[in-house]
Amino acid sequence: MDTHPRVLRYFLVVAEERHFRRAAERLYITGPALSQQIKQLESTLGVELFRRTSRSVELTAHGEELVPLARSVVEGSDAIGAWAAATKTRKNRLRVGFMSTAAGDLTQRILASAQASPRGFDVELHQLDWDDQTRAVTDGRVDAAFVREPVATEGIRCTPVFAEPxxxxxxxxxxxxxxxxxxxxxxxxxxxxxxxxxxxxxxxxxxxxxxxxxxxxxxxxxxxxxxxxxxxxxxxxxxxxxxxxxxxxxxxxxxxxxxxxxxxPNHVVLAVAADDARTVVADFERLVATVARAAGPGDR
Missing domain, CATH: 3.40.190.10 (Periplasmic binding protein-like II)
Incomplete structure (x- = not known):
């Protein structure tokens, strides 16, 4: 038996409102469509859930019994959806360190490209001190950082961003x-x-x-x-x-x-841990390289 959480959500709203029109308005569907969904649910379960009259809609005994069960299913479905969304966010989260002027005029262009990317980057910016620019990468406090030379390259791989006088x-x-x-x-x-x-x-x-x-x-x-x-x-x-x-x-x-x-000139690079094989990091490196190549001298 397949009772979709969406239909059970419809059932719960009708049970709360005791009125099909008001329930339909809450659910942003038409009254006839809602009524049809409830009838299909009753047919699937083989029981009557509501006692309908011209003046009222009341839960039957079976309907009363279904309310806590339906609520449990709907809440579980919502929890799974929230978990899935959080998992996707964690998968795409990127902690990016910067100090002083970061990537210069390219900073906002890079962030805008990351936000618009189908990859769905969730970038968190973290300001770093001068002595932290690569150490924050190697000790895992950030996933990537815009850093200036001279750069301690041990355990680091770098993507050139720009050079400036x-x-x-x-x-x-x-x-x-x-x-x-x-x-x-x-x-x-x-x-x-x-x-x-x-x-x-x-x-x-x-x-x-x-x-x-x-x-x-x-x-x-x-x-x-x-x-x-x-x-x-x-x-x-x-x-x-x-x-x-x-x-x-x-x-x-x-x-x-x-x-x-x-x-x-001084060079700015994007630094990441040399052994970081995560796709989200590699995708960000490629995005930064693409933005850097497209920028003209006046953009830096």
Whole structure:
């Protein structure tokens, strides 16, 4: 005997309303269609469930007995549906880490593509510190992360996203703040703000250490965020080398950014665990690569 949960749901609504028209309105079907469904249910079960008169609809004894059984079936069906939906969400969930400017101007384009994808990605964004960008991937806190070089590549596989120039962060009153661009030698003797966190390779990369002229770096206050860099720079406590997209996402009235022509560009990649073989991760890598290839230089 096959009694579909949908028909049992119809039965329960009629039992609650004791009126076919009101029940039909709740169920968004026509009265005749509802009446036909109930008659078919009664035929399938071989019992009368409702006693109908011109003025009322009452449950029969069999109908009263069926109510708790039908409710159990309907609630079980709803629970299975909720479980299936949650399982699908977990299967498509992707925890994506980012720091500072993430994937630059491509970030929202990537997220929009993920949302529109037939894959049905459920992306959760998690902000990372400078020293966490790949460690959060290898220890499983995130499934993927937009990271900047230098990248600790052990246990990591990377998908290139874009490259951008490095710029000097200078106080607004600095002698070079109004220039269109500079060479690194123009600022090599200045006081630089080193990162307070991150690997030695990360700290040295942004200090441009070792220097081409082998001079020691003059170190100012250590910083652990772009906000700290901005405030210290504005106060004249030091300058810094940072990514070219930082001025698009961070602003300070007393800070200027000037491109440094002879520094190599900085690369942003999507990092995932090298041994992560999940389809959802591979699909996201392909999506990011597709968006990155389609983007022009002005989009980054």
């Amino acid at each position: 490095r710029v000097a962060m200078l106080p607004a009153g600095h002698r070079l703040a109004g220039r269109d661009s500079i060479m690194f030698a123009d600022i090599a003797g200045e006081v630089f703000m080193p990162s307070a966190i991150g690997s030695r390779a990360w700290i040295d990369y942004w200090l441009v250490e070792p220097r081409p002229d082998c001079r020691p770096v003059r170190r100012g206050p250590t910083v652990s965020s772009v906000e700290e860099m901005l405030e210290n720079c504005a106060g004249g406590r030091g300058i810094a080398i940072t990514a070219g997209s930082v001025p698009k996402f961070y602003a300070h009235p007393q800070v200027r950014f000037v491109p440094v022509d002879d520094l190599s």
